[in-house]
Amino acid sequence: MGGLVVVGADGSASSLEAVEVAAREARLRAAGLRVVHAFIWPAMHVPLGPSALGPPQGGIRGMVDRLVAEAVERARAVAPEIDVSHAVVTGEPLTVLEAQSRGAELVVVGSRGMGGFVGLMVGSTAVHLAAHGRCPVLVVRGRVRAEGPVVVGVDGSAANAPAVDFAFAEAALREAPLVALHAWTPWNAQLPPPQDETAPYANPSGALAVEESRLLSEALAGRQERYPGVTVEHRVVRGRTRETLIEAGDSAQLTVVGARGRGGFTGLLLGSVSQALLHHARCPVAVVRGRAAD
Structure with a gap:
């Protein structure tokens, strides 16, 4: 047992x-x-x-x-x-x-x-x-189904790492594919954002997208070796995290998020993304707290 x-x-x-x-x-x-x-x-x-x-x-x-x-x-x-x-x-x-x-x-x-x-x-x-x-x-919540992928929201923060680990383990248990989704906008990307949407970027065209793809790959590093049977789709989307994860959950059997992620305020136990998923997701949601919170 x-x-x-x-x-x-x-x-x-x-x-x-x-x-x-x-x-x-x-x-x-x-x-x-x-x-x-x-x-x-x-x-x-x-x-x-x-x-x-x-x-x-x-x-x-x-x-x-x-x-x-x-x-x-x-x-x-x-x-x-x-x-x-x-x-x-x-x-x-x-x-x-x-x-x-x-x-x-x-x-x-x-x-x-x-x-x-x-x-x-x-x-x-x-x-x-x-x-x-x-x-x-x-x-x-939402539709409970036995088919479809496990979706995990990835933001590259240390607090998010236990959620990524949990999602890989869940995908392995369910023999389901894993969609590792990272959503970004010019305002939450790692590189400096533009002064406004119409101003030229200080960085070369496409640099933000490349940086965010690299962030996702680094956040997933080492997990594929531990779970060789799990098929992983890296999905980098320019868009708001909450809406993107809710939409991805339409065909998922489970969505996994951290309790807090990049940009979370000290003392805030549940971030806006996890709150939004608990209220609006159309499939079951697993919330995984970071080790630092314990």
């Missing part, structure tokens, strides 16, 4: 879909799966047991036990060969799942939960866990 995959379950349709994805992730890794429910009601000082006038299986605790049992049953139906355990832990979801992430190799959550408002694209637990989790966090 390998490591441990943790999935948050709250009884919502989104979390049940996350349970199914987590079961498949555990099977890929030959890992165990732990279904976790954050039981916040004891802190609210409300009665947990059945009402004296109601059925014996009633009450909040009975409801929680049933939703966790349903999630465990769903996981075993998807991947009967994996070891599935469950835990009901007193506390609010972010605190509970952040603690669980310390002993896990992956935490999986749905994009919205029981408290999600209509029109809210991603739940607060998913966003905050992506910023604070101690292992990669997989947020299940």
